[in-house]
Amino acid sequence: MARILVIDDESNIRMMVRLALKYVRHEVGLASDGQEGLETFYDGKRWDLVLLDQRMPGMEGLAVLREIRTRDPLARVIMITAFGTIDLAVDAMKAGATDFLRKPFTAEVLRGAVKAALAGSTSPAGGSPESVSRITFGVTTLNGFHVEYHPEGGERVAGELNHRFTIRNPEGVAKECTVILPAYIMELAKAHADREHLPGGDRFWQALCEETLANYLWQHADFPTEGLVRIDELTSGQKRWIEAVLSGAE
Numbered sequence: 001m002a003r004i005l006v007i008d009d010e011s012n013i014r015m016m017v018r019l020a021l022k023y024v025r026h027e028v029g030l031a032s033d034g035q036e037g038l039e040t041f042y043d044g045k046r047w048d049l050v051l052l053d054q055r056m057p058g059m060e061g062l063a064v065l066r067e068i069r070t071r072d073p074l075a076r077v078i079m080i081t082a083f084g085t086i087d088l089a090v091d092a093m094k095a096g097a098t099d100f101l102r103k104p105f106t107a108e109v110l111r112g113a114v115k116a117a118l119a120g121s122t123s124p125a126g127g128s129p130e131s132v133s134r135i136t137f138g139v140t141t142l143n144g145f146h147v148e149y150h151p152e153g154g155e156r157v158a159g160e161l162n163h164r165f166t167i168r169n170p171e172g173v174a175k176e177c178t179v180i181l182p183a184y185i186m187e188l189a190k191a192h193a194d195r196e197h198l199p200g201g202d203r204f205w206q207a208l209c210e211e212t213l214a215n216y217l218w219q220h221a222d223f224p225t226e227g228l229v230r231i232d233e234l235t236s237g238q239k240r241w242i243e244a245v246l247s248g249a250e
Contacts, residue, residue: 005029007037008053020107034059044072054081069096076117099141109221112170113144143221144170159183163209179209180230188234211241
């Protein structure tokens with residue numbers, strides 16, 4: 001049993017989360033906004049985990065998250081958002097979130113994310129020394145799913161670059177997944193960046209594949225079908241990711 005604080009301005013979400021977590025014998029505290037949440041959190045010693053909504057009146061979730069991490073650098077915080085992309089996850093990861101839960105979610109996905117967060121490391125979140133991997137999801141989880149990349153690099157097959165990853169679900173079950181990056185997508189990425197060589201070499205493409213896989217887990221909260229994800233287009237989210245990486249490498 002864990003002590004979990006839920007900070008969310010929607011009463012129906014608070015009640016649903018409370019019932020779902022009490023069903024598996026967790027102790028649940030509730031707060032209806034950021035200020036009340038910080039008052040209830042205090043120094044963090046009472047709580048094992050915080051479920052924190054991003055979009056709230058007054059103090060938004062990211063500001064609350066930063067204050068929580070100031071008070072307790074080892075605090076476990078799951079950020080909850082209804083946003084359809086993982087752009088927020090990048091900022092929240094930098095601020096110290098350990099997981100991201102996308103609304104709407106089922107009780108099963110909620111309990112899985114909570115289980116994964118409680119079982120995970122309490123080390124403070126932070127960036128990697130590599131400029132390209134400053135935006136990477138290997139240090140956290142999405143909807144309770146954790147991504148681990150294979151350090152040996154990608155395999156080129158018929159003009160496509162294949163990168164393999166291991167995905168672990170909240171139950172600890174691991175499955176292999178391959179992200180397929182066609183040559184024409186790499187050319188589109190170079191054209192968007194307006195440069196022939198991108199920072200980090202193969203690590204750049206590996207990180208792009210990881211971002212794509214993380215987005216899949218963000219959208220579906222499940223293992224990819226047949227263990228394959230193919231990048232068929234350069235999305236607006238991927239373009240923003242490329243811009244962020246290039247900005248950080250300058």
